[in-house]
Amino acid sequence: MTTTASFRAWHRPMRPRRRDEEHRSATPLELFFDLCFVVAVAQASEGLHHDVAAGHLGHGVFSYLSVFFAIWWAWVGFTWFASAYDTDDDLYRLTVLVQIAGALILAAGVPRAFVEGDFTTITYGYVVMRLAAMANWARAAAGDPERRATTLTFVAGVGVVQLGWLLRLLLPPAWLVPAFVVLVVADLLVPVLGERRGQTTWHPRHISERYQLFTLIVLGEVVLSTSVAIQRGVDAGNGQLWSLAAAGTVIVFAIWWLYFDRPNPLPPESVPGALFWGYGHYFAFTSIAAVGAGLAVAVDHDLHTGHVSGRVAGYAVAVPVAVFLVALWGLHLPAKRGLGLVLFPATAALVLVTPWLFAPVDLIAGVLVALVAVTLVLRHRDASRTS
Structure with a gap:
């Protein structure tokens, strides 16, 4: 009995949560995840402040909107998944902690992305976050046969778009902005395609x-x-x-x-x-x-x-x-x-x-x-x- 209980605490099937579940609220793990974004938001706001005060309005606004998208989208991906599939077992907690580590790497890359347009560190942070996210989506595919097409679409979509972000680092400067726009659209389309194949049970x-x-x-x-x-x-x-x-x-x-x-x-x-x-x-x-x-x-x-x-x-x-x-x-x-x-x-x-x-x-x-x-x-x- 003790061995079985220990196994269930470590790893259990990632079943979908009910949309009508009562008393569904944010968990301490989710609040901890949010805490790591405070620094990133502060750095983006501070970068906008300095650029506008110095008269670099165009650069400041574009940099702010692009950097904030990176911050916001990292938060969105975790939030909607957790609403549908948070199992709170030990394996899930560990993968979320890995995502938090990726968020900290992302936050460390905000100043350079703002000032120099260099998204290298932010991209590496995304790699860490999305590998953990893909692992969780794969667990959901195994534990939720009814929505396997949806969850596998997220696995493939997140992986392909992240590969695109890595390849963007190799492009010449003139192509960086067009590639950024294309990849933003691709990122936004992944949930559109996934949810059309079967809606996840977010609360x-x-x-x-x-x-x-x-x-x-x-x-x-x-x-x-x-x-x-x-x-x-x-x-x-x-x-x-x-x-x-x-x-x-x-x-x-x-x-x-x-x-x-x-x-x-x-x-x-x-x-x-x-x-x-x-x-x-x-x-x-x-x-x-x-x-x-x-x-x-x-x-x-x-x-x-x-x-x-x-x-x-x-x-x-x-x-x-x-x-x-x-x-x-x-x-x-x-x-x-x-x-x-x-x-x-x-x-x-x-x-x-x-x-x-x-x-x-x-x-x-x-x-x-x-x-x-x-x-x-x-x-x-x-x-x-x-x-």
Whole structure:
């Protein structure tokens, strides 16, 4: 009996979990996995901050979007698999720890990828992560005969695309960007092809919680930037930064409130709807983390250490806030009615006007407070009508 129990703890069939499983929540292992992405997100945000503050806007935006895709996609691959097949046996824990090691290698490669466009270290991190992921998909193929075609599609797709990323390292510089775009599309198509052959049993509430937790990670970048603004204001004796810090605090509070508004819609159960919801969060995550970089640019401008105008510094905050509002509107569009259909896009347009006015960051904070107030009124009005 003891031998059998020990074997089951070490290795058991990787059966699919039920989609209607009660009390399905993030595990300590998943939280540990997320923790390793904090550094990577912070480095990407910091790289964007320095490039924009130095006036290298085009390079900063492209580098940020490409590096953040690498971070986000590594997280996505693990999250959706774990939602469907987490067995929590010892073998699974070991393979996840290997993936965490790959995530740490990926994080170490973020600065070089941002500054030099060199994705070598990030690619090596992906090799470690994806070998472990392919092993888990192969275990799922053995333990879930009903979805064997799906799981084997993931094994083959992940392996072929990763081989493409390795071959990209051998290409001449002129081909790197086109190859990057092609491989990004190929990566995004793997779940499309796999899920069409048989939908995996990911848990809607668990996936929603996992995305909420990653939202908190990127919100942490905005909190950090706000804290730095206060610290630098105190050190420099610049009272103007207190206003900026207050506005940044209001902005991060408003973003949190809007994303976690009640009720928070779950991902659709259909494959196209779930893919749109899951992929659409890339824009929500990138924009939230970019708000932190924008606030840091605004601090540099107020301290006269940046090389951009006040209008550019204002847009460094306004653009990511506007993108976040549009992304959130798209993700929650099926639940919108009446004024809710146009409220978020209209607010995003208003936010984009603020850099042409006085104290744009303060104005953005005020606009977001007004948006939160309106959404509260609409929600309570709808709740009253329903009751």
